[in-house]
Amino acid sequence: MTPALKRIALGVLGAVVSLGACAGPKGFKDSWMTMGDFGPNWREGVANYSLTARDAVGAASIYMRSDDEAKTRQLTEATYTRLLGRWNLPNAQANVWFIGGLGSVTGNDFAGSKAMASPGIQVDYETTRVYASVFGRLYRAGALNHDFLSARAGFSFYEVDYDQIQPWLVVEARRMRSLSDKTEVTPMLRLIHNRYFVELGVNNFRQARLNFMYIF
Amino acid sequence: MKQIIAILALAAAAFPSVAATSLKATVNGMVCAFCAQGIEKRISKMSATKAIFVDLKKKTVAVEAKDGMTLDEKAIAAEIVEAGYDVVKLETVQMSVAEIKAELKARK
Numbered sequence: 001m002t003p004a005l006k007r008i009a010l011g012v013l014g015a016v017v018s019l020g021a022c023a024g025p026k027g028f029k030d031s032w033m034t035m036g037d038f039g040p041n042w043r044e045g046v047a048n049y050s051l052t053a054r055d056a057v058g059a060a061s062i063y064m065r066s067d068d069e070a071k072t073r074q075l076t077e078a079t080y081t082r083l084l085g086r087w088n089l090p091n092a093q094a095n096v097w098f099i100g101g102l103g104s105v106t107g108n109d110f111a112g113s114k115a116m117a118s119p120g121i122q123v124d125y126e127t128t129r130v131y132a133s134v135f136g137r138l139y140r141a142g143a144l145n146h147d148f149l150s151a152r153a154g155f156s157f158y159e160v161d162y163d164q165i166q167p168w169l170v171v172e173a174r175r176m177r178s179l180s181d182k183t184e185v186t187p188m189l190r191l192i193h194n195r196y197f198v199e200l201g202v203n204n205f206r207q208a209r210l211n212f213m214y215i216f
Numbered sequence: 217m218k219q220i221i222a223i224l225a226l227a228a229a230a231f232p233s234v235a236a237t238s239l240k241a242t243v244n245g246m247v248c249a250f251c252a253q254g255i256e257k258r259i260s261k262m263s264a265t266k267a268i269f270v271d272l273k274k275k276t277v278a279v280e281a282k283d284g285m286t287l288d289e290k291a292i293a294a295e296i297v298e299a300g301y302d303v304v305k306l307e308t309v310q311m312s313v314a315e316i317k318a319e320l321k322a323r324k
Contacts, residue, residue: 028254
């Protein structure tokens with residue numbers, strides 16, 4: 001695989017991972033959730049509808065560009081999110097999620113499209129002051145065949161009332177097997193409100209990232 | 217004197233005290249305001265709901281009934297569960313949401 005393709009794959013997986021590794025990749029029953037992830041080389045939009053308290057269906061669209069800006073990819077997929085397990089403790093919550101997608105990818109350097117499947121599992125634990133998650137996802141589309149793992153950990157500076165904004169510092173570390181020998185590390189400022197969720201960060205490659213979630 | 221007492225008694229009877237009624241739920245798993253908004257949104261839509269208050273630190277959801285209406289305990293508990301949480305205790309109190317909120321703040 002050429003270095004350019006590796007960078008593209010890195011960008012794709014980075015976009016997918018940053019949205020998947022959140023506190024909750026779906027809203028409450030009968031709600032719509034929208035999520036966005038924006039960076040210099042990728043733009044991703046996701047919308048899903050929660051059919052039940054545990055299941056959501058939706059769609060995602062990802063535009064990405066290689067670091068040299070020569071190659072682009074456009075991914076479109078139908079998504080399914082399932083809460084596999086939840087433990088509601090007195091002062092904490094732990095979850096296991098399945099996040100999967102089926103769709104197609106096109107590129108400016110190959111004709112037609114390739115079928116894509118992207119099943120993943122996320123495990124997370126949080127309190128009002130601490131957050132931790134691990135997310136693993138396969139990304140398979142013809143010759144594109146990647147596995148990756150990301151881990152997030154963070155803490156909130158202080159507790160707030162329900163209707164106030166709570167700031168967090170969250171750090172994500174991500175590594176992809178057979179794609180790159182580098183570990184991408186992104187410290188982020190996370191702002192949680194009862195109506196919106198925003199993350200802003202800069203990774204160790206000096207790339208800015210913006211992530212948001214909104215439920216309506 | 218007797219007339220004054222009688223007048224005062226009639227005046228008191230004409231204005232009976234009406235205490236607000238609320239349901240107070242203790243909820244497990246409620247650690248994130250963004251995730252807990254489902255509780256507020258779903259219960260606010262219920263016809264008997266006058267006001268609702270969520271306190272993550274005290275693990276409390278308080279729902280006040282509209283005047284003359286009764287809150288459905290089972291339905292409210294079901295909505296909290298549908299929002300993704302566990303109800304460990306549910307009690308009826310003769311307090312308004314504002315009073316419950318003030319009481320919880322005083323405990324800090």
